[in-house]
Amino acid sequence: MTEAHKNLALPALQKRGRDRQQSLLDAAEALIVERGLEGFAMADVAKRAKAAHGSLYQFFASRTAILVTLHARHIERLKAALAGASAMLKAGSARPPPKVFLEAYLAPLQAFMEANPAYRILRLGMPEDWEGAGQEAALDSGLVTELTNMLAWLAPEAPAATRNLSAQILLQVVDALFVLNVSDDMKAEATRLLEMYLGDLAGRYAGGAFGEIA
Template sequence: MTEARPVKRQARGRQRIADILDAALALFAEAGYEATTTNAVAARAGISPGSLYQFFPNKEAIAEALSARLVEQMQAVHSSAFDLAQVTDLTLDELIDRMLDPLIAFNLANPGAKALFGNTDMPARLAGAARPLQEAVVGRVAAIIGARFPRLPATERNLAALVTVRIVAAMMPPIVAAHGVDRDALIAELKKALRGYIAPLDAH
């Protein structure tokens, strides 16, 4: 019995942290990072502010933990999205679908992520929380472009990857905010833009 109690407390603690992070993610999506308070996060999580402070001393600590969780989840998404296997066998439209659809699905499931990663006024260490992930995504896209267009020089390949990722990042907030046919139209336009940008790379 004595061993079961610490295990139960640890499980409750992990669940409480997950509830706090879920609440913060929802509030960041609704109100933005700056307008969200720790009291609001505690209320959304169904706990007292004092209970919240047992796990996180301030809002920045919550955001850092949430950033780490999102980075881990996005790395798993990117690993499945950016599979180099059979890249050369796909049509350009199929390639764009394989790269883009999982990323859109992730952002739709986590609309508060943009409040963290897209906020230029965040503290420096928070703003840099997603930088390793962003660099990894650009690297994966560059690898796909290199496999698809082997004659493309490395400098041009890397630049094309960076621009591709920036185009997607710029379009993600309006896609997340839209609904139904409006969202479908934005996704179609984004894929059209990527197709128009990537297709000429084959000229090399």
């Protein structure tokens, strides 16, 4: 094989490697949902992915490595979902009512949780000092910053400290709703209370009216 052919083959090999890694992560996620964090071995992951046992170790040195990588994939998907929600709100020319603002964040979270059921198990079942803890802290910090900025659309005159505190409250309540998998009735009631809270914030600092932003 010539050097030029090697260069052409490299991207294909890299893609196959990425595809194989993703199939292994998909297999691990399915096993976590079925059996929990401790209910499977490395051999089970390889068998579920229809991969050679030895090839698994080319990508992951241990079960912990699989769990950390899987969680990192969850984090990236969650960040992308929420970034899309933020972009939609920013694209609007009018300040969104509290209900629209809240739905814009709850909808992608709900869709993410339904598409990634192992995320909840990982969040609740891993020790606090595991490698994913830092990812969670960074994600939460980024979401608070994003929500703080977005709350300026609801209450542009509110002090930054007030918007930051409101963002933290929103994040903690929504996190509990989805990660703890509370009942639909409780979600509906919590959503109603959050909508009231945002309405009060907007009324106090934005003159109580919604419309075009100058």
